[in-house]
Amino acid sequence: MATEVLLGRAEEGPPPEPPTIQKAAVASEADGTMPGPPAHSPEALTWDPYSLVEQLGYRQKPSAITYQTLERMFWQLPILGAIRKTRTDQVASFCQSQRPAHEPGFRIRLREMHREPDEIEKQRMLELEDLITHTGYTTDPRSRDSFETLVRKLMHDSLTYDQMNLEIVPDARGIPSTWYAVDASTIRLADTTSLHADTSMDNVYAVQVYDDIVINEFTRRDLTFTIRNPRTSIRSYGYGTSEAEMMVSTITYLLWGLQYNGNQFSQGNVSKGLLNIKGSIPEKQLRAFRRQWYQMVNGVENAFRTPIINAEDVEWINMHASNREMEYSQWLDFLIKVACAVYSIDPIEINFKYGSGGGQKNMFDSANKTKIVESKTKGLAPLLRYVENMMNENIVWCIDPRFTFEFTGLSPMTAKEQADLETMKVRTYMTVDEIRAMHDLPALPDELGKVINDPNWMQGRRDFLLRQQIEEGDPTAVKEERIIREDEESEKDLFRPKKSPTKKSYKATPRRAPQTQTLKKSKEAVILDMTL
Template sequence: MPSSVPDTMELVRYVAEQFEAQQFEKAFTKPNVIPFPSRAVREKAPGMQSVWIDEQRVQVMGDWVERPSNFSFDMMRTMVDQTPVLSAVMLTRQRQVRRFCRAQAGGKGPGFQIKLKDETLKLGKDEAQSIQLLEGFFTNCGWESNPRQRARLKRDNFSNFMSKLVRDTLTMDSAAIETEYKRDRSRGLDGLYAVDGATIRLCTEVGYRGDDEIFALQVVEGMIRSAYTYNDLIYVPRNPRSDVLSAGYGMAETELLVRVVTGYLNAFTYNTKYFDSNAIPKGLLHLAGDYGQDDLNAFRRYWNSMIKGINNAWSLPIMVSKNGESKAQFERLNADVDEIMFAKWMTFLTSIICAIYGMAPDEINFESFTAGTSSLSGSDTEEKLINSKDKGLRPLLAYFEDLFSDYVVAEFGDKYCFRWTGLDDVTPAQAWEEEKALSTLNEARKARGWDEIKEDWGNAPLNPNLMGAYMQANQPQGDEPDGGQPGGDGDDDLAKSFGLPVLRVEP
């Protein structure tokens, strides 16, 4: 066969490979199908190929993107500060979350703990030491345990750290966490800081000045003060949206309550003005008789000093006639304060605010709009927490639980996770019944950190139904009759006790 045949086969193979590569590239980019592809498709970048931000419609301020709303972060904060009900919601949630900011190694009671993801694995000595160190890291928001040194670093303890994040996420859905690494970044995280969420602005797909690793900026008074990469800042909205106009920002509850809060403030202001700035007279005083002008002026001054309120409220006009036949008829100009106008209206608006935040009005000491009895009307604080946690507290804690597990604990190992404790469905009374059914006295004392009882009765079960089996298992051996071997001395004694003759067969 001519020598040119192998060369031709090699050429055919090369052409076939190039054709396959072109077909694959054509299927990936689809240049003829998509006239306006996303940036990821154009640049053949890995990850999400769809458009997640509409740069043509969002408000791009040079190097960052503003929230697609006229309701700014500062306005949200002002609304919360000026609305007593919203402030009560924020403070109540902050106080509730503070209860969970203590490490609970035993996993009982409100707190947090670091656990193995795979609960079937046995906790070894090294894992137990790592868990203890990680719990200390969260308690101090870093490895520095000296409070004065933490103050120099502007680093909070875990309780204050969570209070800041809870208020920011409930007010603006913008809870930002700055992560500080050690100088040798390979050694991992060194500390966590709560950043003002109102100053965080997200960048477009191209990043900050072409650096797509920088995804967020800190903007204070229109000036860029810090730039954050994905390793420097944790910014995950609690209420995410797939809307291309959201630009990556979350949806704050305060945005949904603008009209409700406006109605609440209007009613609150009107109710306040009714008592201190109401210039409409309640009635008219009619005096009959021949009084001098000096006497009338003196009476008017005395009367007004006695009844007039702040800003001339409740001022009373005075009319004088020469005889009793002269009359003046009073026409009502306004209605008195109506309970339906204020009490029920305020209760209705408060119930809407609490519903948006997943909170029962009873938690902020406010009556519910419905006439039914609330499950939170008990006197036990623990019972109130258990009944209300599923509405708003548990989702809020679950958000932070996922946040810390994915972005903080994962930096130290993929076999650990962050978990809150004390949120189970078991009441304290039920937990004690379960412990009593399965534990001994020493086990119960050990779980509480108490010294064990040295005597044998310390190992007795707490369950009275198991006490009989325990006493039988620990009965001394001498108390049991020993019949001996068949044909032995025990049988002779038994026969003698019944008066029977003893017969022996000697071998």
């Protein structure tokens, strides 16, 4: 398989030649244009030296909410679960290898974007894509998680705890061979004697904890510990802050609101009315009536039990004038919008459609489509870049720094809008070959694609090449230039305004006799002939 070839190639023969980027970095450092190693370690504090969260050999996350509580919050509140699932599904839709850049997926490309890859580099790119699709070296893809499954696990932890952990298992040469998603709720940052940032790749960086007992230790090479919301606070101890922790009060109010409205159908602490039977009635008969009433009109789970008392007359006292308590829906809508704002997602993406005044609107309105596009640009794009950086820094660049991993197809424009934009580009400042290179297509033969598809540019280019040929003494070019000039002169004559013709002088001619006199004479001659 491609993965076997990729990881087994260097074992046969001499090691591969250093990539171009590494050569450039070494050369720049040698001539003094790039910085060298740091002269000393950083001096600023990274965490609180008097903290009590390091007593067990690792730094505990400074939060009153535990990992288990955060997970339960998502299970108990469907709004949070819907947000997490929506974003996870959206990121997972980009986990298929795609060659066209405008389709959702991922691809491997050269970091040097100014040049085209050769055939060997193209084969290497395919091998890297196959390696990522199968999450590392494998002889049978069915024995491993796919890239989509891996990303779904990582997104679950990141959106819940703001923590993503990936264990990387190297091969015999130290190159990443396989990688696995690790339960983020069991990973803690290790305690160190240094109060400053520890950048060593060989020291213990993180540990795995089970029942408050350290069971595994990892270095930076073995485990990734990435967060989306970093802080500079020395009391954060290197941990991030999840969105669920940012809105503890909002989540509490949402739970209370749902519980309050739910209890109206299950508990009903306050009766909706009171039945007063006026007058005297035997106690035995009253108990029988009460039993029969409760059997017929009790609420769900014995809710809203109607009090029955004995008085002089039968009277119904209404204690539940209307169901205006459901106006709490506006309060719940506000809390939902706050939760969506913290997660950078529009409520319409989780099927809550609000108009400008709070009313519902059609999901397929043009305004709502724009909201969805903006929501993905604001919330989905950072998640994809987050995964890109994690894959590049810990896997792809460690295998071959000439290439980079990137997601494709996140353009807010449709395919037609993208084609129209490229048509405008190829008519202004980009050549046809450059547009084809954006779609991983080869250049046109005979340099036919090294042109800007604009008539003025093409005419100027032709004139420039013609002048060069004339200067070189090409007789064909001289003849062609003469033909072009004749054509230009004929075009000028065609559009040149013509002179008005001169007026001719006419001599006066004798006036002819009226036609009526001739007809009269002819008539008289005919009559004379008839009389004779």
